[in-house]
Amino acid sequence: MDLPALFRAAAPPSIPPLHSAPSPRSNYVIEKDNNIAIEGRNLNFSIKTRKGDLVPILKDCSLSIPSGQLWMLLGPNGCGKSTLLKILAGLLNPTSGTLYLKRPKSFVFQNPDHQVVMPTVEADVSFGLGKLNLTEDEVKCTVSKALDAVGMSAYMQRPVQTLSGGQKQRVAIAGALAEACKVLLLDELTTFLDETDQVGVIKAVKNSLNASDDVTALWVTHRLEELEYADGALYMENGKVVKQGDGSSIMNFIEARQSSYINRINS
């Protein structure tokens, strides 16, 4: 892949910033390389305190994620995982750096009640399809395919308030798939779920990737055991990705980090 070419032809962002002003130094490139779904180079993000001081959150953070795979993003509390995910989602603008992301992309929130808002499962999944000018049959077929991918087709007519947290997460993912999203950004979906729901959601994501054409997922988590489902993973520390690799190499890296930390505090 010709990365320099990928980053040269920068286009303006198509999604307006929600929380911070766009920086003239940040560039966005849309749909350049089919093998890569997400590519960030030297992303920086700072927050201004009330006193006017700039606090760096992301520091020259770089990452690269291949298309069609499930990747996980791990790291200690406060290292910048959610900030990075929000930048990828277009909810925050980097202070500087370059970003390439396939579109459409969808951000699935930790708390599904912030996302699954329509009265029934079918209404919720079809909500985003209004803009696509589909016939009623096409909408039904798209919704049913998306629900099937997350193992929720039997719940089509269910009122959403009767679903468990994990089932709501799966409905939120189905909504994103119905809109033909290419990149799923998933923010600590399993935090509030019991063990059965956790496994149900992660398997639903994995199955969605298998069932869909070229969908890529980035999954933020604290749970090392979830790495077994990952095609690859990123480990962040102090505002940047310090290691990128397959699930088991990241697992070994984190365990080595943990034991060196324990040795340090015991010595």
Ligand SMILES: Nc1ncnc2c1ncn2[C@@H]1O[C@H](COP(=O)(O)OP(=O)(O)OP(=O)(O)O)[C@@H](O)[C@H]1O
């Ligand atoms: N709006 C904000 N104002 C001030 N500091 C912020 C703001 N948003 C994030 N931070 C700080 O930026 C750092 C990174 O936060 P972020 O939420 O991205 O970390 P994280 O890795 O997702 O953490 P966790 O694993 O605890 O969810 C933290 O130190 C956090 O306190």
